[in-house]
Amino acid sequence: MKRFFVFLPLLAALGIGAAALWGLDPDRDPNGIPSVLIGQPVPEFDLPAVAGLETPALATADLRKNEGPVLVNVFASWCVPCRAEHVVLSRMVEEDGLILMGINYKDKPEDAADWLDELGNPYARIGSDESGRAGIEWGISGVPETFIVDANGTVVFRYVGPIYTEKAMAAVREALSKASGGPS
Secondary structure (H helix, E strand, O other), X not given: OHHHHHHHHHHHHHHHHHHHHHHOOOOOXXXXXXXXXXXXXXXXXXXXXXXXXXXXXXXHHHHOOOOOOEEEEEEOOOOHHHHHHHHHHHHHHHHHOOOEEEEEEOOOHHHXXXXXXXXXXXXXXXXXXXXXXXXXXXXXXXXXXXXXXXXXXXXXXXXXXXXXXXXXXXXXXXXXXXXXXXXX
16 A cells, blocks of 8 residues: 555656646647537626727627627737737728627736727727636636627637637638528
């Protein structure tokens, strides 16, 4: 029995190492983790506007009364991949007429306002989720994370990570087309 306790730290180290290698696997796709929200109504939330911005607040009701699909982007000023993604999302709003709503996740309002003043603000509405409670309701695993909500207020798509590669943009555009009733 004493031999078991001698090897216990080694077994624990091997287990932690295996978990770390799995997490760092470059072939692992974070979008492979399914979202329980797909096919479900938008979660209930009511977020205040980001202080220092003219952009209105965001609540569940805002996502249930649109004529077409809406992209809901969870972002933060402290998120480096969010900065890379921001340019692409801004261009999609401008060129594709995309309706973009935002959830500013666990961010200081003044930092978010400064960040959007610097980069431009493509969001029709932004809710400030300083506590992270709305992020929990949406089931996010981190930022950035993006959802597509159809005109009925149903979550139809989720993308984990920044949308800045051609592959990511193609996946989002295809999901938007499907949510609009376009060809699959």
